Amino acid sequence: MPEAQPLLRVENLVTRFKSVERSKWISAVDDVSITLAPGEMVGLVGESGCGKSTLGRTIVGLERPQSGRILLDGVDLSTLRGAELRRRRRAIQYVFQDPYASLNDRQTIGEAIAEALIIMGISDPAEQRRRIRTLLDQVGLPDALAERYPRELSGGQRQRVAIARSLAVEPRVLICDEPVSALDLSIRAQVMNLFLRLHKDLGVACLFIAHDLALVRQATSRTYVMYLGKIIEEATSAELYARPSHPYSKALLGSIPSADPRIEVTREPPEIFGDIPSPTNPPSGCRFRTRCPHAAEVCASAVPPLVALSPSHQAGCVLAEKFYAESAAQPLPHPAPAPRDIQTMHAR
Amino acid sequence: MRILQDFARSLRQLPRVSMVAVGVFVTLGVLAPYIAPHDPNAQDLLAAHAGISWEHWLGADHLGRDTLSRLIVSARTSLVGMCLVLLIALSVGITIGTIAGYKRGWVEEVLMRIVDVGLAMPSLIVALAVIGIFGTGYWNMIFALALAWWPGSARISRAVAVGVMNRPHIETLRVLGASPLRVYFHHLLPTTIGAVLVYATADAGAVALSIATLSFLGLGIQPPTPEWGQMLVDALPYLETVPMQVILPGLVLTAVVIGFNLLGESIALNRVPTPLSRRILASRRMLASNWTRAQQ
Ligand SMILES: Nc1ncnc2c1ncn2[C@@H]1O[C@H](COP(=O)(O)OP(=O)(O)O)[C@@H](O)[C@H]1O
Ligand SMILES: [Mg+2]
Numbered sequence: 001m002p003e004a005q006p007l008l009r010v011e012n013l014v015t016r017f018k019s020v021e022r023s024k025w026i027s028a029v030d031d032v033s034i035t036l037a038p039g040e041m042v043g044l045v046g047e048s049g050c051g052k053s054t055l056g057r058t059i060v061g062l063e064r065p066q067s068g069r070i071l072l073d074g075v076d077l078s079t080l081r082g083a084e085l086r087r088r089r090r091a092i093q094y095v096f097q098d099p100y101a102s103l104n105d106r107q108t109i110g111e112a113i114a115e116a117l118i119i120m121g122i123s124d125p126a127e128q129r130r131r132i133r134t135l136l137d138q139v140g141l142p143d144a145l146a147e148r149y150p151r152e153l154s155g156g157q158r159q160r161v162a163i164a165r166s167l168a169v170e171p172r173v174l175i176c177d178e179p180v181s182a183l184d185l186s187i188r189a190q191v192m193n194l195f196l197r198l199h200k201d202l203g204v205a206c207l208f209i210a211h212d213l214a215l216v217r218q219a220t221s222r223t224y225v226m227y228l229g230k231i232i233e234e235a236t237s238a239e240l241y242a243r244p245s246h247p248y249s250k251a252l253l254g255s256i257p258s259a260d261p262r263i264e265v266t267r268e269p270p271e272i273f274g275d276i277p278s279p280t281n282p283p284s285g286c287r288f289r290t291r292c293p294h295a296a297e298v299c300a301s302a303v304p305p306l307v308a309l310s311p312s313h314q315a316g317c318v319l320a321e322k323f324y325a326e327s328a329a330q331p332l333p334h335p336a337p338a339p340r341d342i343q344t345m346h347a348r
Numbered sequence: 349m350r351i352l353q354d355f356a357r358s359l360r361q362l363p364r365v366s367m368v369a370v371g372v373f374v375t376l377g378v379l380a381p382y383i384a385p386h387d388p389n390a391q392d393l394l395a396a397h398a399g400i401s402w403e404h405w406l407g408a409d410h411l412g413r414d415t416l417s418r419l420i421v422s423a424r425t426s427l428v429g430m431c432l433v434l435l436i437a438l439s440v441g442i443t444i445g446t447i448a449g450y451k452r453g454w455v456e457e458v459l460m461r462i463v464d465v466g467l468a469m470p471s472l473i474v475a476l477a478v479i480g481i482f483g484t485g486y487w488n489m490i491f492a493l494a495l496a497w498w499p500g501s502a503r504i505s506r507a508v509a510v511g512v513m514n515r516p517h518i519e520t521l522r523v524l525g526a527s528p529l530r531v532y533f534h535h536l537l538p539t540t541i542g543a544v545l546v547y548a549t550a551d552a553g554a555v556a557l558s559i560a561t562l563s564f565l566g567l568g569i570q571p572p573t574p575e576w577g578q579m580l581v582d583a584l585p586y587l588e589t590v591p592m593q594v595i596l597p598g599l600v601l602t603a604v605v606i607g608f609n610l611l612g613e614s615i616a617l618n619r620v621p622t623p624l625s626r627r628i629l630a631s632r633r634m635l636a637s638n639w640t641r642a643q644q
Contacts, residue, residue, distance in 0.1 A: 060523045083527065090525035101516040104535065106350060115534075116524050145636065152632045162520070169524055 005074065007205050008036040008059070008092065008173050013068035015051075015058045019280045026279045028054035030229035031068075036173060039203040043216035043237060045252065046226035047276055052209045053097075055226070056175040059207075060094045061085075072173075090119075092173040093166035098182050099158035103150040109136075109161050110146030116168035135164040138201075139194060156187035160194065167198070174199075175207045180215075192219065213253060217241050222312070225249045228279060228287040234306070235313035243327035245315040248288045250323065286317070294319055351542045363614055369607025376420050377427030386414035388421040388574045397590050409582055409593055418574040419600055425575045426604070429490060429559045430552055436494035438501050438548055445505025446540050449513055450532055460506065466499030472558060479567050489568045493558055497551065501544060508543045512536055550612020553605040560601050576601045 015029040028051040036042055044052050057063045059070055061077075070077045072088060080088060096102040103112055113132045122128055133143050139160040150158055159179060166174065176195065180188040196219060199206050210216050216223055216237065223240050225233040225248065233246040244250045274291045277283055283290050289299040298318055306314040309324045317323070376383065385405070392412035399407050406415040444463065448456040466474075471493070478492035512518065513536065521531055562568030563577030571578060576597040583593035 062519055062522065086525035086527065089523075092523075094520075094523045096516055096520065098516060102520045104515075104517040106539070115521075115526075119521075119524050119526050119530070148636060151629065152636050154633060154636070157636065165520075165524070 006035040007038045007040075007073065008034075008207075009069075009071040009074075010034045010055075010059060011069045011071070013055070013058060013070065014066040015054050015063050016066045017054075021280065024280045027229050027282070028279065029058060029065075030282075032226075032229070032231050034207075034224055034231065034234075036205050036207060038172065039199075039205055040222065041199050041206045041208060041220045043220035043223035044207060044209045044226060045211060045213055045216055045223060047252075048211060049276060049279070050226045051229040051279075052226055053177050056094060056177050056207065056209055059175060060092050061089055062094075090169045091171055092175065093169065093171035095159070095162055095166060095174060095176040095179045097178045099155050099162055100150075100182075102162050103158060105150050107149075108146065109148055109150065109153070112150075112161070113146070113165050113168055116165045120169050131168065135168055136161075138167065138198065139164045154187075155183050156191055159183060159191055163194070163198070167202070167204075171204060173205045173207065175209070177209045178211065181210070181212065195219070213241075225252065228276065228282055230287060230303075230316070231306075232288065232317070233315040235309075235315075239310070239313050243313075243324055245309055245313070245320045245324040245327065246288075246317045247292045247294055247319075247323070249315070288317075351538060351545070354542050355545060363610060366607045366610035366614070369603050370611055373423055373604050373607065374427065376423040378424070380421045380424035384414075384417035384420045386417040388413060388417040389572050390414070397586065397593075399590075399592075406596060407590070407592060409579070410586060415579075415593060415596060418579060419576070419596060421574045422576045422579065422597070423600075425569055425573055426556050426559055429493075429569070430555045432490045433493040433497060433555050433559075434548055434552060436490070437497035437551075438544065440494070440498040441501025441503075442505045442537075442541060442544055444498070445502040445507075445544075446509045446532070446536055448502075448506045449509025449540075450528075450536060452510075452513075456506070459502070463499045463502045463506075466496075467503060469496075471496035471500075471554075472561065475558065475562065476567070479562070484567050484570065486569065489559070489562055493555060493562075496558075497555065500551065501548065504547050505540055505544050508540045509536055512539050546615050547612065549615055550609055553608030553612070556608070557601065557605050 011033050013029055013032045014027065016025045016027050018024075019026050030051075032051075032055055034042075034044075034055075044055070046052055054063060058065050065078075072091060075088065077085065077089060103109075107115070110129075110132055113135060114128050117128050117131055122131065132146055136143055136145060141157065141160050141164070145153070145157070145161075150161070153161065159182075163179075179195070180191050183191060192215060195206065195208075198204060206220075208216060208220055220237050223235065223237045224231050225240070225246065227248050233240065233244065233249045235243075235245075240249065241253060244253050277287070277290055283300070285301050286292070286295075286299040286304050289295040292299070296318070304316050304318050304320075306316045307320045308314050309320060313324075315324070390413065392408070395404060395408045395412035396410055397408065398404050398412065401407070404414050404416070406419070408414055409418070444459050448459040474496040475489075475492040478495055479488055482488045482492075518531060518535060521535065559568055560575070560577035560580075563575045564581055565577075566581070569575040569578060579597040580594060583590065583597070587594050
């Protein structure tokens with residue numbers, strides 16, 4: 001639940017790209033507001049192409065927002081310039097999806113981390129070596145790896161190195177963009193557990209972007225659901241998975257196969273059909289209406305505002321309250337698993 | 349240092365013939381004064397138009413100057429001229445190209461339109477025009493050729509720089525809060541220089557040819573400095589009686605140009621680095637993979 005003074009607050013952010021078609025725009029992120037409290041682990045889920053990465057990239061300054069504000073500790077980052085902006089923004093780090101490209105293949109692991117330390121202002125070589133050892137240890141890598149080049153490492157190891165380097169600048173927010181989806185299944189759980197441990201040990205707030213919903217559910221305390229550039233539902237993870245109140249969330253969560261075969265038999269097939277519409281001309285009103293089984297005429301006229309269903313649950317659908325009430329009557333479709341090591345998930 | 353390593357590594361995968369031609373040219377150019385058996389400018393009218401002999405291995409020209417010595421010393425003239433032209437042209441080109449590739453937007457537009465204008469004009473015509481305006485002379489020739497050559501290297505540098513800037517590891521650096529100067533000087537510039545130096549090999553032959561052409565026309569290297577283009581001019585009136593004196597400098601020049609061109613071409617085709625063999629890489633990965641500690 002967001003606290004009074006969130007660490008990171010994004011207000012009405014809009015990021016657009018020029019489309020390949022002339023004079024058309026892709027609104028990859030359209031009027032998105034999110035908050036992140038200190039030390040909180042928050043999920044961001046949605047189909048591929050819905051703008052999750054663009055939102056993350058805009059927050060760290062890799063894309064220029066069209067409008068909206070990004071506040072870190074209550075300071076609007078757009079009011080800052082140059083070195084001051086870089087110094088402040090450093091508190092937000094980004095873990096890229098592809099660990100193969102995010103390291104310079106001409107730098108050894110040690111040099112890459114040392115560079116982050118130099119950027120931090122630590123130029124004493126002995127101090128650098130000491131910190132590199134600590135950082136590598138934190139991500140479960142041996143000191144000997146510092147002399148190696150990225151091409152000698154596996155994907156999982158590179159991702160660990162990338163994490164170690166982001167940690168070098170002592171971030172308070174980590175935006176993890178599908179950080180394990182490029183890795184082998186067998187390594188995912190390990191790297192995922194690393195995130196959980198770092199989150200716990202260092203108290204870093206984490207915006208965890210993923211399309212593996214089971215992963216998000218176990219790891220995060222709160223989840224945003226994004227569709228075609230907009231946040232359409234937000235709730236604590238437990239409540240979202242138990243009582244999804246937007247047809248898109250229902251369909252998205254319905255697509256997770258259950259581990260329990262008795263539930264799996266009775267699971268309703270997802271009520272979602274068709275492809276995601278082109279982001280160059282999104283549908284009027286509710287963006288999901290073209291694929292929604294419950295679409296009515298009102299849905300075409302205006303974007304449904306987020307309705308508060310409980311203090312920690314909002315959904316952007318005209319029928320949200322109905323779905324919310326219905327779901328209370330039913331037994332939970334997926335009993336919430338006890339918080340446990342994620343490794344067990346793949347062991348089953 | 350790493351630029352040199354990469355350069356040396358890519359040289360190892362190149363065709364022998366061109367390596368030999370270029371290697372001999374560079375060696376002769378560097379060591380010319382110590383190797384040349386005679387003073388290249390010493391006249392000996394008694395030996396004028398001499399054929400092959402023990403004294404003059406490749407004969408002598410119409411003033412009795414030793415042809416072998418003149419060929420060797422010309423290699424130095426050509427090498428020095430070529431290096432100067434490339435040094436100036438690449439410095440300007442890489443600076444303009446990397447700035448365009450770094451800044452993008454309107455800066456890139458403006459710079460690249462200037463480059464396009466430069467590229468639209470044939471380099472020899474640009475050089476002739478400059479020499480026409482400023483007169484003949486060694487440095488005028490160097491600057492004229494550099495002026496003709498920088499747009500090409502700017503174009504390549506920009507392409508390389510844009511590619512480098514789009515790599516995720518540069519984005520990572522920006523997220524870490526690296527200053528623009530650090531990104532530019534520590535990452536963009538070294539990578540771009542390394543790549544562009546390799547491409548410049550193909551240009552080197554063309555520059556050597558242009559120096560010879562200008563000198564042939566009397567607009568480049570001035571007598572008495574020995575130079576292949578000049579040797580051709582000197583020997584041309586006697587083409588029918590002593591054809592060897594025309595053929596030799598032509599042959600040498602051709603070998604150098606073809607050598608550099610083949611070299612440049614195979615380098616361009618060979619850009620994918622294979623520094624470690626597959627087997628070695630696999631074994632090193634295997635070794636390193638055991639290092640990840642099992643999570644508790
Ligand atoms: N640099 C870009 N230029 C143009 N369009 C882009 C760019 N980056 C992303 N997009 C578009 O923005 C939309 C959202 O992309 P992205 O944020 O990568 O989605 P996600 O990460 O959720 O899969 C997509 O339609 C994509 O094509
Ligand atoms: Mg993405």
